[in-house]
Amino acid sequence: MTQIVAIDQSFTSLTKPEAFFSLLYGAYMIERPKRFRSKLSASNNNDRQWVFVGGKERMKSLASKATLFAVLSDPEVETTYYTPNGYYRRDLRWTESLRWLNAFVFDLDIIGETIVEVLERFDNAGLPRPTSIIKTPSGGYHATYVFSKPVRATTKAIRLYTAIMGHMAVDLGSDTAAVGANRIFRTPTEQNLIYFEPSNCYDFEVFKTWRDINHPYEPDNAGFFNIHTGNIMNHPALQYLLESPCQEGRREQTALTLALAMKASDWPQERAEAALRDWFISCCSKGAQAGKKPFTQRDAVYKAGYVFRSPKFHAPKADVIRELSGLPFFYQTRNCWESAKPRSDRERSHLFEWEADLLALLKTEKELSGTQQELATRLNCPLTSFKAILCRLRADGRVIVETRRGRGGLTVVRLPEPPLNEPASDNVIVFPLAEATPSVPIRDAEIIHADFQLKRVTRIDRLPAAEVSEPEAPDPEPPD
DNA sequence: GTAACGATACGGCATCGGTG
DNA sequence: CACCGATGCCGTATCGTTAC
Structure with a gap:
């Protein structure tokens, strides 16, 4: 001072x-x-x-x-x-x-x-x-x-x-x-x-x-993924679901949604199971229509185990939460490692122009193949620089590169396929879960950036398949 | 074995803002 | 204004891999 x-x-x-x-x-x-x-x-x-x-x-x-x-x-x-x-x-x-x-x-x-x-x-x-x-x-x-x-x-x-x-x-x-x-x-x-x-x-x-x-x-939640998701269980809409009476016909979906939200909030499974047990006891309607199987405490608790066990469940759908709770709810994922692109700011640098040229070309042609020298010549870019941008784009997961060495060798470059593995991925956070230790970056994971109010994916990033020491990119899009 | 390719290492050079 | 030190750019040489 x-x-x-x-x-x-x-x-x-x-x-x-x-x-x-x-x-x-x-x-x-x-x-x-x-x-x-x-x-x-x-x-x-x-x-x-x-x-x-x-x-x-x-x-x-x-x-x-x-x-x-x-x-x-x-x-x-x-x-x-x-x-x-x-x-x-x-x-x-x-x-x-x-x-x-x-x-x-x-x-x-x-x-x-x-x-x-x-x-x-x-x-x-x-x-x-x-x-x-x-x-x-x-x-x-x-x-x-x-x-x-x-x-x-x-x-x-x-x-x-x-x-x-x-x-x-x-x-x-x-x-x-x-x-x-x-x-x-x-x-x-x-x-x-x-x-x-x-x-x-x-x-x-x-x-x-x-x-x-x-x-x-919470030490258990100290990983990176808290940052992706935040603790959505703290949100009033989910608090409402957890604490308000739940009618017949919505019990299954509410239990599932709560379990998903707990998983996305990095709750331990035991805590989720205990919470669902409490939810069943104090909030859930116990009745059942004639001829239908009643919804039991066991069913409610089972949801937690089911959701936590399966890697295909990541997070609840925002619109389901809105519908069930009647409250406004949206959440936005974010990536704590930004899409890796070490953007240095050099006067002489043409790498980014070539990088942009290559990506633009890929958008129109979908796939480029040839020797690296041919592709570099086509971009009007030195061979070494072409290799550098290829290496960087590949590490970032922004292009897929296949090379065949030796005589008749070939390099094929194309854009990665958009992920289609999850239904309604517009509000699904893909985050590799408990099996990954927090200190190790996740390979080949994709982060979907979604605007849940507009219900659309704003960006999809692939985490770089690189070591921890891989430099983190500065922000790609500065705010206004 | 040879040609043709990718991968890697190396060195010259340009460039930057700071320094004195 | 010349110089410094660090670093990126880029051409070249060399090594490794593969088809023929």
Whole structure:
């Protein structure tokens, strides 16, 4: 904090955005290029951070406030987006290269709400008031919590940060796709920064405490998949199903839906069975029409075992929950590893153009075959670069590549088939379940991103068939 | 064995923002 | 403004694999 105070004193004429960035990066960003700085901090290179500012496609890396402010005030330079967190490398904007977690930023796509209503969301979620709010061109808001003390971005810290942010996003009703440590957001400007309270900075511990109270941590559920699903059992619609009288004719479906929701919420099977037993005893109609088999407690509990045993069940259908409960219900999946695409931001890079060219070509031709040299020539791309993009696209699961070596060798490239394995996959979360240990990435799993209000799949990602150390991509689509 | 291909390793070069 | 250090791009050489 002492450093921040010092900054405030030395820059009395900061603009609001500059003050924001000073606060955000203050503790661990050098003031000016090295020649102006004290020897003490200059030698401490392990703490410095690089941050990125620029457009969606290309961002500049910056390490000093003087440079940052210069870039921000230069109308020639695109500065639409920035990274709230800092990196130890200036050339790789990967989660793995993060050094400091400086803030949480939430993308609130709530058009028409006033700033007062936005602040009420924070109050209602039991969260403190944010440090800043900016208005985005689409009419939404980006709200930021600047940490009073940046958190070193260790693997564990990033995982905790993401998990807590996921809970906060759900409770705030913000875009869960914007959850993660390696995200870019709209750069605050004099015009869009409509709320800025520099004193509203909080220690990361504040958010850990909030999470412990509002979303108790269960070691069994500590895997990645909590983040995909959230705990949907906490949703009022499912609470309603669990606690309200259930009539004949709906018992089967309600029991199944509850079991699915429990599975999707990572409940242990025993807990699900116990809950369904309680549900049967206190809520479920016990009658049966003449000649029909009665619905028994055993049937209810059996549903849990059935659902938990079978890998083909993943999560309940949102529209069934809406129908059974009569309450609005939707949920959105998100991927805690974004579709892996290490997007570095290099001036000379043509790889992404070729990558886009290849994908565009595949959309029209469905399948490309030939020697790699032929295909590379066709794309007007060097052979080595063609191999690089092929390797990356294959690792991401965005194309299927078959190669035949030797004489008459051939490379066939095509787009992966959309998954058809689940009925009504529009609201099914495919998440590989209990058999996978949380620390190991799941191979060949697909994540369906669905908008359950519009009832459509928005995107399908295949988790990269790669090692844990595979760099995580920065966000493919920054929010407005 | 040989031709023709894919896979891999290596080195020259360009480029970046920072440095002094 | 020349230089630094790190890194990506890309051509080339070489090795491995396969059909003939």
